[in-house]
Amino acid sequence: MSALRTILEEARAARVFSGAAWSVGTADAVLDRGWTGTRARPGGGAADGGPGGVPLDGTDLWDLASVTKPVVGLAVLALADRGLLSLTDTVGDHLPRYAATDKAPLTVTQLLAHTSGLPGGVPMYRDHPTRESLLAALGTLPLTGPPDTRVTYSSQGFMLLGLIAEAASGTPLDALVDEAVCAPLSLSATGFNPDAAGRARAVATEDCPWRGRVVVGEVHDENAVVLGGVCGHAGLFAPLDDMERLGASLAGGARALLRPDTYARMTAPHTDGLGLHRCLAWQGLDPVGSPVGTAFGPASYGHTGFTGTSLWVDPVAGLYAVLLTNRVHPTRSGEGISAVRRAFHDTAHAEYAQEPPVAGARR
Numbered sequence: 001m002s003a004l005r006t007i008l009e010e011a012r013a014a015r016v017f018s019g020a021a022w023s024v025g026t027a028d029a030v031l032d033r034g035w036t037g038t039r040a041r042p043g044g045g046a047a048d049g050g051p052g053g054v055p056l057d058g059t060d061l062w063d064l065a066s067v068t069k070p071v072v073g074l075a076v077l078a079l080a081d082r083g084l085l086s087l088t089d090t091v092g093d094h095l096p097r098y099a100a101t102d103k104a105p106l107t108v109t110q111l112l113a114h115t116s117g118l119p120g121g122v123p124m125y126r127d128h129p130t131r132e133s134l135l136a137a138l139g140t141l142p143l144t145g146p147p148d149t150r151v152t153y154s155s156q157g158f159m160l161l162g163l164i165a166e167a168a169s170g171t172p173l174d175a176l177v178d179e180a181v182c183a184p185l186s187l188s189a190t191g192f193n194p195d196a197a198g199r200a201r202a203v204a205t206e207d208c209p210w211r212g213r214v215v216v217g218e219v220h221d222e223n224a225v226v227l228g229g230v231c232g233h234a235g236l237f238a239p240l241d242d243m244e245r246l247g248a249s250l251a252g253g254a255r256a257l258l259r260p261d262t263y264a265r266m267t268a269p270h271t272d273g274l275g276l277h278r279c280l281a282w283q284g285l286d287p288v289g290s291p292v293g294t295a296f297g298p299a300s301y302g303h304t305g306f307t308g309t310s311l312w313v314d315p316v317a318g319l320y321a322v323l324l325t326n327r328v329h330p331t332r333s334g335e336g337i338s339a340v341r342r343a344f345h346d347t348a349h350a351e352y353a354q355e356p357p358v359a360g361a362r363r
Helices: 003-013 065-081 108-113 131-138 155-169 173-185 196-200 222-226 240-251 260-267 337-352
Strands: 019-025 030-037 204-208 213-216 236-238 301-305 309-314 319-325
Touching (some): 030 337, 065 155, 065 301, 065 309, 173 240, 240 319, 309 337
Antiparallel strands (some): 019 319
């Protein structure tokens, strides 16, 4: 039994989640993969299926939560490669509805790097129960400070990015993500708003007080629900196979998605001196407080999702690590996923990372 399976089976037994799937590999090979547990706990709703729940089978569909953000970021950067937008473009350049607001001068780069000054974690759905009212309210949110002076993780910034991508491409966001990211990598089961067949394979998330039911096959994030399930900050669902294809592509430089200089710009640090390490649409490795521990190298990058998902890449070691769980099932209150993530990533890197070649050494 692999060390990663042991970590995740122990976490499942401790009720951190009902199920988990994982993949660790390189651009050329999968080194460790598997799944453990069930799609829901007993009493967990439509996906339960009786005592112990329906066992995971590897085709399961996971709510990626905020791992949606870097996938949308890849689509935005692909538009930049095509000349359909510039990273210096502003909100006002593409979204006339915000032209008279203080959001108008915010740039695509600032939104991607979470340096726009927009707040994060705002439960807008509580006061704005329709898409139109929520989008209107985005224009009135007070900034936390001037742009480029601090890192403030902001789902609201990625809501605007999704709208910018649609305006620049003339394409709905779900179709754009499919065309720019999913199709080139054959991510055939990844997308927003799963159909009936997808919902039947979905892993349960929260017993949601707002909705009064266990959420299965519908986006967990409440703001995303109000926005119709298709938005820049959350809403994507994917199976393990697709996530490991994405990880392998990123570990190899994302050549099917972006020009090399764009990939380099995406993964470079953009927030030096601002306290937290951010790339474009991705989180860099912070020396203190990193959600994935300390083993991945300083050039590594990735993203986590509130539902218990993550994708992390070490480009120097040529390694990716995918972890998919439903840690919000049946409640979001547990904190056990933090230690599990760190143990998983530290162990994955220790077990599978290759030492980079020494300069000048013969091969």
